[in-house]
Amino acid sequence: MSEIDKKEDLEGFVSQLHTPEESQSVVFDHAVEQLVPTELSLLLESLPIEARCARWLQVPDELKTSVLLGMRYQARDSIFLAMDESTLDLILRSLDAECLIELADNLTEEQIEKAFSYLDSKQQNWYQGAAEFDEKHIGRYADHKLVTIPPNAKARDALRALKRGTIDLCDQVFVVDKQGLFLGVIPVSMLLKEKDPMRMVRGMIETVPITVLGTDPLITATETLEHSGGYSLPIVDNDGRLVGRITQATALWIMKEHFESQLMAKVGLTESADLFVPVFKGARQRAVWLGLNLLTAFLASWTIGLFENVLSQVVALAVLMPVVASMGGIAGSQTLTLIIRGLATKQVTFRNSWALSKQELGIALFNGVGWAAVIGVVTWYWFESGVIGLVIGIAVMANILVAALSGVYIPLILDKCKFDPALSGAVVLTTVTDVVGFVTFLGLGTLLIL
Known part of the structure; x- marks a missing residue:
């Protein structure tokens, strides 16, 4: 029995389509027989754009609309740009009101009007009603299959x-x-x-x-x-x-x-991002997020630069700086994730934030003291300096406590200001824990060592 004669799942077909010695055309025909339309959508998205458009031609006409609907916006757009007029007309004729709403962002005004003309009067009324709602409102995606x-x-x-x-x-x-x-x-x-x-x-x-x-x-x-x-x-x-x-x-x-x-x-992308988006377009989408992170990195670097004197004299502090930053970052991320989930489920507001803060500070204090002691002892033996061990121990404990408070209030403040905490919360938190950790660590080093 040949490899493609076996019952395969999506992952198996993805592997076969990316194996040079396999015939992509034969493999994809077999995938059409084995997979449901949503899986075919994912399979097409796994291919570079040129190969994706070639395999699209093998999708049976009766499945084309369902496969398109299962694809993400950017990947779907690459298919529409390469689609010939006859296939496009076939797709437009097959759409109902709900499908037209879903595909509207990929279509020109002329194409939307053409698809609209193919709908019966009831479907046209449904489409016009749905189009009155914003894409963030449930009315736009109402199911009309009811009695x-x-x-x-x-x-x-x-x-x-x-x-x-x-x-x-x-x-x-x-x-x-x-x-x-x-x-x-x-x-x-x-x-x-x-x-x-x-x-x-x-x-x-x-x-x-x-x-x-x-x-x-x-x-x-x-x-x-x-x-x-x-x-x-x-x-x-x-x-x-x-x-x-x-x-x-x-x-x-x-x-x-x-x-x-x-x-x-969390990394500045949208859910519609294509795995094989054109290089320039992908670079442009990610540039803003990289720029934002660069600003926060410069802020942390500037903070370190304030203590250039102590770092030049005590090299051990430079070696240990990542420990302080990472401990605060991880502790804060745990709290941040919990609060963001609480905001999403409407369980967290400013009214119960103080109770949450006390809870998180208690956990942070327990972990902070324990891990500060471990890190302090390890540092003492590593650099043979009790003072450096004391400095990093205090800095780690202080940073974990600040991270706990930040993890509670940063997402609350961002949500109050109408910013998505899931989008920018981690960046703000990392900046706070880096700056606080470095200032505490290097400040104590300046006071106690020099």
Whole structure:
């Protein structure tokens, strides 16, 4: 049996496509048979742009739209730029309102108008409604695959509507009036248990249904759904009209995008970054972040320069400086990560920050004293100087304590100022712990050694 005849996972196909002696065309054809569209999307993203565009031509027409939707923005853009007119028209004809919203950033105004013209009137209304919301609002990504009934319908009418629907999973039907105003929901389980088929659905509506506003941020809407314990929730506009619903599938996609964006933001990138972005474009995207880090590095270097005299006379201090900085940096990062998570889950505010500070200071004091003693003793034996051991021990303990406080308040202050703590918190924290650590260490060295 040949290598490509075996059942392979995504990683296996990535390896085979990057092996020169293998025929990429044959391997990719086999991947199309074995992988689902989202996996094919990732497989294409793993290839350099030229190879990616060549393999795209092998994607069956019926899978092209699904594969495109599974790709990140930048990688998807490389496909669109190389796409011929006939394939592009095929894609535009296959889009529904939700898919058009997802791909809109990759399309020109002319292409969006063309795709819009292919939609039926209901899909056009859905697209226009979604386009009114910002990309950070849940209303833009509302799921329209739901069952609606009027308030004067009977239980049997609701059951018939369910049977006529083409929804894969439906946990409730939505009751709306002629103007589209949302009146409430009826759980499917209640309809199935109802013994009187002639009962009016008006009397079966849940008294206080949980709703999500179309202008709610994506994460807020996801958390509301999570806390509700249901599969879906209705999304309404400011006038109370039903926009659509948020489902667990949508929530999972939002959370995946959110955590990926947080991970990438820590190094100044976006979740849409392409592995094989053109060199100049990639360099330009990363230049700003490198410049910001350069400024903080110069600040730390300037701090060290203030103690040039003691460093020139006591070389041991220069050798030990990284220990002070790294201990403070790691301790602060642990606290920072905890607080950022707390901010994301709405568990941390300025009101409970002092209680958190006392908790983190207690942990920092315990670890600070213990590790300061270890580092002090090691330094004493290494450089045969009790004074240097004392200096670094005090500096490490002080830096860990400052790092704990900084880890609590830096993300809180950044969040209050409308900056993303996940994006800039680590840079600010590292600067604080470096400067405080160096000033404490070298300042004590100047006082006690010289």
